[in-house]
Amino acid sequence: MKRSGLITxxxxxxxxxxxxxxxxxxxxxxxxxxxxxxxxxxxxxxYVANILGLREAKAKHVAKPQLVAAEKAGVKPYxxxxxxxxxxxxxxxxGTQLLASHFVAGQFVDVQATSKGKxxxxxxxxxxxxxxxxxxxxxKAHRSxxxxxxxxxxxxxxxxxxxxxxxxxxxxxVQNLKVFGTDEAENLIFVEGAVPGANGTFVLVTDAIKKExxxxxxxxxxxxxxxxxxxxATETExxxx
Numbered sequence: 001m002k003r004s005g006l007i008t009x010x011x012x013x014x015x016x017x018x019x020x021x022x023x024x025x026x027x028x029x030x031x032x033x034x035x036x037x038x039x040x041x042x043x044x045x046x047y048v049a050n051i052l053g054l055r056e057a058k059a060k061h062v063a064k065p066q067l068v069a070a071e072k073a074g075v076k077p078y079x080x081x082x083x084x085x086x087x088x089x090x091x092x093x094x095g096t097q098l099l100a101s102h103f104v105a106g107q108f109v110d111v112q113a114t115s116k117g118k119x120x121x122x123x124x125x126x127x128x129x130x131x132x133x134x135x136x137x138x139x140k141a142h143r144s145x146x147x148x149x150x151x152x153x154x155x156x157x158x159x160x161x162x163x164x165x166x167x168x169x170x171x172x173x174v175q176n177l178k179v180f181g182t183d184e185a186e187n188l189i190f191v192e193g194a195v196p197g198a199n200g201t202f203v204l205v206t207d208a209i210k211k212e213x214x215x216x217x218x219x220x221x222x223x224x225x226x227x228x229x230x231x232x233a234t235e236t237e238x239x240x241x
Contacts, residue, residue, distance in 0.1 A: 002087040003219060005206035006102055007034050007054040007080055008189060010113065012199050016180055016190060026180050026190040029111075029203055036096045037075040040083065049085045050092050053078030054202065080202050090219040100182040100189045101221045108208035110175045113197035117169035127162040172196040176208050 008029035015023045038051035057079040059067055070077040075094070092098075103109060123129045123145040132138050132146065145164070148157050180190040195203055207213055 001089060001218065002085065003090045003207055003216065004036075004050040004052070004084040004086050004092060004102075005082075005204055006031055006098055006189075007052050007082050008032070008203045008205055009054070010195055010197055010199055010201045010203050011188070013194070024180055024192055025194075026192055027195040029189040029191060029195070029205065031098060031100045031102075031187045031189065034098045036092045036094050036098065037070070037078065037081070038073045038094050039091055042088075047085060048088055048091060049083045050090075051081065051083050051094075052098070053081050055079040082204060084206065086219070092219050096220070096222055099184065099221055100187045101184055102217065103179050103182065103189060103205070103207075104216060105179055105181040107179050107213055107216065108176045108211040109179055109191065110173060110206050110208050111177060111191065111195050111203055112171065112173040112206075113195060113201050113203040115168050115170055115172045115196045116198050118167040120165065121167040122164045123162060126164065126167045129162075175210060 008031050011028040011030050013025060013027050016026050017023055032054060033056060034052060034054045036050050037053040040047055040049040040051065042048055053075070055078060057077050059077060061079070062070070062077040066081065067077055073094070086092075118125075122143055124131050124143050129145060131143050132141055134142060145162075148161060148163065150156065150158075174193070174196060177195070178192045180192050182189050189205065191205075197203065207216070
C-alpha cells in the first residue's frame with residue numbers, strides 16, 4: 001500500500017505539550033485548499049498517481065501550458081501542482097478536498113522542501129572546514145581552503161572539489177519526523193522537529209518510507225456535512241478507473 005502525500009505550507013514553529021506536561025518543538029504545516037485535481041492511470045500513462053494542487057491562482061498568474069491542462073481537466077488552476085505515485089487501492093477521485101486528518105498522530109512522515117538560500121559562502125561555513133592556523137606564519141588567510149591543485153599530474157582541480165560557492169536554496173528531504181497531532185478545524189498538521197525552508201515554503205509530506213504504518217485512512221479522509229451543519233471526517237473509498 002502506498003498512499004498519496006499532501007502539499008502543505010510551512011507556517012512556523014511553536015511548542016506543544018503532551019499529557020505529561022512535556023514540551024515538544026513542532027513545525028506547523030497548513031494543508032489549506034489542497035485538493036486532487038486529476039489522476040494518472042496504468043492504462044493511459046503507464047503508472048498510477050494522484051495529481052494534487054494547492055492555492056488557487058488567477059489565470060493571469062499561471063503559465064499557458066498549465067492553464068490549458070487545467071481547462072482540459074475541468075479544474076481551477078493552482079499555483080503548486082505535484083504528482084504523488086500511489087498504489088491502485090489509494091487512488092483518490094478528482095475534486096476531493098484533502099484534510100490534515102489524512103495523517104494521524106504518532107505516525108512518521110517524510111518532508112521535502114526547498115531550503116533557505118544562504119548566498120555565496122566560504123568553505124568553512126559551506127563544508128565545515130577547520131580553516132588554517134591562527135599563528136605560525138599564517139597571514140590574512142585564516143579562513144582559506146589552502147591549495148587546490150595537483151603537481152605535474154593531473155595538474156588540475158578535480159571535479160567535485162569542496163570549495164566556496166552557492167549555499168542553500170536546494171531540495172532537502174528530512175525523513176522520519178513524528179506527527180504530534182492535527183487540528184481539523186484549522187486544517188493544520190503539527191510535526192515534531194524542524195522542517196526545511198523559510199516560512200511560507202511549500203512542503204511535501206508523505207508517509208515515511210522507512211517505517212511501517214498501521215491504522216491509516218485508506219486512501220484518505222474527506223469532510224462530510226451532517227444534518228446540523230457540522231463537518232466530520234470520514235474515510236473515502238478507493239476509485240480506480
